[in-house]
Amino acid sequence: MKFDFILHWLWALVFSILALSGIAMAGAKYGWVMQYDIATADIVHRLAAVVYVLLTVIVILYEIIRILRRDKTKKPWLVFGPSGYGLFTFITTLIFIVTGAVIWLFMDSNHAATAFTLWIHEKLTYLAVASVIWHIYMKSHALKWPKNKERKAR
Amino acid sequence: MWMQKKWFKLFTWYVTASFFFAFGAIVISMFRFGPTEQETMNFMMGMMKAMETSLMGLSMQVKEDANVQRLVYESVQFAFPLLAISIAGGVYVRCRRKV
Numbered sequence: 001m002k003f004d005f006i007l008h009w010l011w012a013l014v015f016s017i018l019a020l021s022g023i024a025m026a027g028a029k030y031g032w033v034m035q036y037d038i039a040t041a042d043i044v045h046r047l048a049a050v051v052y053v054l055l056t057v058i059v060i061l062y063e064i065i066r067i068l069r070r071d072k073t074k075k076p077w078l079v080f081g082p083s084g085y086g087l088f089t090f091i092t093t094l095i096f097i098v099t100g101a102v103i104w105l106f107m108d109s110n111h112a113a114t115a116f117t118l119w120i121h122e123k124l125t126y127l128a129v130a131s132v133i134w135h136i137y138m139k140s141h142a143l144k145w146p147k148n149k150e151r152k153a154r
Numbered sequence: 155m156w157m158q159k160k161w162f163k164l165f166t167w168y169v170t171a172s173f174f175f176a177f178g179a180i181v182i183s184m185f186r187f188g189p190t191e192q193e194t195m196n197f198m199m200g201m202m203k204a205m206e207t208s209l210m211g212l213s214m215q216v217k218e219d220a221n222v223q224r225l226v227y228e229s230v231q232f233a234f235p236l237l238a239i240s241i242a243g244g245v246y247v248r249c250r251r252k253v
Contacts, residue, residue: 009169016169019173023179027189027197029188030179036196038197038200038201039206042204129176129177130177132177136173143170
C-alpha cells in the first residue's frame with residue numbers, strides 16, 4: 001500500500017473526528033451533536049489534534065525528502081500540494097494548528113487572543129467542512145461499489 | 155488494488171458519511187431557531203463538567219505549575235532560532251532546486 005494513500009485516509013479520519021468533536025463545543029446551538037458532553041468532546045478533540053499535528057509534520061517531512069531527492073513522481077493521494085485543493089489544505093491546516101495552539105495555551109491567560117483565534121478556528125471549520133463536501137463530490141467515483149465479476153460473467 | 159476492496163469501500167463510505175453528518179449538523183444548527191433556555195443550560199452544565207473532569211480543566215491546573223511555566227519559557231527561547239534556521243533551510247533548498 002502506498003504511503004501517501006495511507007496518509008490521505010488517516011488524515012480524512014482524524015479530520016472528521018476533529019470536525020464532529022469541535023462542532024459539539026462551538027456553542028449551545030451545536031451541543032446536541034455530542035449530547036452536550038463537552039468533557040468527552042474536549043478530550044477527543046485534543047487527542048485528535050495531537051495526531052493531526054503529527055500527521056502534518058510527517059507530510060511536510062515527506063515532501064522535504066522528496067524535494068531533496070528531486071523526486072518528481074506524481075503523488076495523487078498526498079494531502080498537501082503546490083496548487084489547488086492541496087494548497088488549500090496546507091494553508092487551512094497551518095491556520096488550524098496555529099489558532100488551536102493559541103486556544104490551548106492561552107485559554108485562561110489571554111482572553112483577547114483566545115477569543116480572536118476561537119473565532120478564526122470556528123469560521124475556518126465551516127469553510128473546511130464545506131470544502132471537504134466539494135472534494136468528495138469531485139472524487140465521488142471513489143465511492144462506487146466494486147462490481148462482482150463472477151455475477152457479471154453469468 | 156486497495157481501493158477496490160470491499161472493507162475499504164465501507165471505510166470510505168463511513169468517512170464520507172461522517173463529513174456529511176458534520177456539514178448537516180452545521181447547517182441545521184446555524185439556521186434553526188434557538189438556542190433555547192434548556193439547550194443553553196445543558197451546554198453550560200457540559201462546560202462546567204468539562205472544567206472538572208477533562209483536559210480543559212487539567213491543563214489549567216498544569217499551567218499554574220512553576221516547572222511547566224519554566225519549561226514553556228525555555229521552549230520559547232528555542233523556538234525563534236529554530237524558526238530562523240528552518241526558514242533559512244527552506245530558502246536554501248528552494249534556491250538550489252532547478253525547476
